[in-house]
Amino acid sequence: MNRSIKSLTSVLAITISLAFTSGIDEGVDITYGVSESDPSGIELHLTKNFEFTYQDFSNPDDKIQVQGTYTMKNEKIELVSDTDEVKFHNKWTLSDSRMKAKSRKGISFYSLHKL
Numbered sequence: 194m195n196r197s198i199k200s201l202t203s204v205l206a207i208t209i210s211l212a213f214t215s216g217i218d219e220g221v222d223i224t225y226g227v228s229e230s231d232p233s234g235i236e237l238h239l240t241k242n243f244e245f246t247y248q249d250f251s252n253p254d255d256k257i258q259v260q261g262t263y264t265m266k267n268e269k270i271e272l273v274s275d276t277d278e279v280k281f282h283n284k285w286t287l288s289d290s291r292m293k294a295k296s297r298k299g300i301s302f303y304s305l306h307k308l
Contacts (some may be wrong), residue, residue: 220265225294225305237285237294237305239263247281257281269272270294 220243226236233251243264249257259281261274270292272283282296282303292306 221291222293224308226308227305235303235305238306239270247272249281 213294220241221239222241224236224238227233233249235249236247238246243262244260245263246260248259257279259272259274259276259279261272263270263272265271266304268287270283270285270287272285274281274283282301283300284298285294285296287294292307294303294307296303
């Protein structure tokens with residue numbers, strides 16, 4: 194009886210400890226973008242070593258190309274540019290088993306698909 198209580202307590206303790214894991218994900222190696230026929234040329238590439246490249250050619254007079262590092266927690270990604278000169282969509286959410294990346298900045302919404 195005493196042994197079964199200890200075993201049950203141990204299993205319960207392990208289950209509870211796993212329930213409170215940090216949720217920090219490993220890096221991914223994925224490229225998201227718009228279709229090739231779309232002239233905006235929006236593309237986000239994430240690497241396993243937590244580096245990214247991002248381009249947005251939707252405004253021909255103000256083309257955006259940035260690179261840097263990213264953090265990922267619970268399918269939410271925050272991009273940190275190597276330079277602070279350019280404002281861009283730096284917060285993304287992955288959905289549909291990481292097949293889509295969505296972002297909102299002001300009234301501008303982007304939805305990119307895995308390429």
